[in-house]
Structures are given as structure tokens and as C-alpha cells.
Amino acid sequence: MADLLDFKLNFSEFIQCAFLLQELESILDEGKNSEELEELVKRGMDSINPLIFALYPYELF
16 A cells, blocks of 8 residues: 655645646646646645645646
């Protein structure tokens, strides 16, 4: 069994990240992808909690 990652998020940060990823998924579904979008998502995640983007185990782009 794989170990779970501890992002050290409180509930509010978890919800903010979920909405950010939901919006990203919608944008990617429309076929839009760019380095600018990647930077915006990174900054958004960093503003929620600086650990999220670095620890996120899935490739977003």
C-alpha cells in the first residue's frame, strides 16, 4: 500500500485547491494549455499553500 502524502492543508485550503483544480480541468477540457496557464496555476496553488504544487503527485500539464 502506498503512503499517503500529507499536504498540511486545513479544510479551507483543501476546498480552495479543489475549486482551482476544477477550473483548471475545465480549461484543459476546452483544449487551452500554455506556459502562462501553468504559471497561473502554480501561483494559485502557492497562494493557497506553498507546499501544494511541489508535492502534488500528479502531472497537471
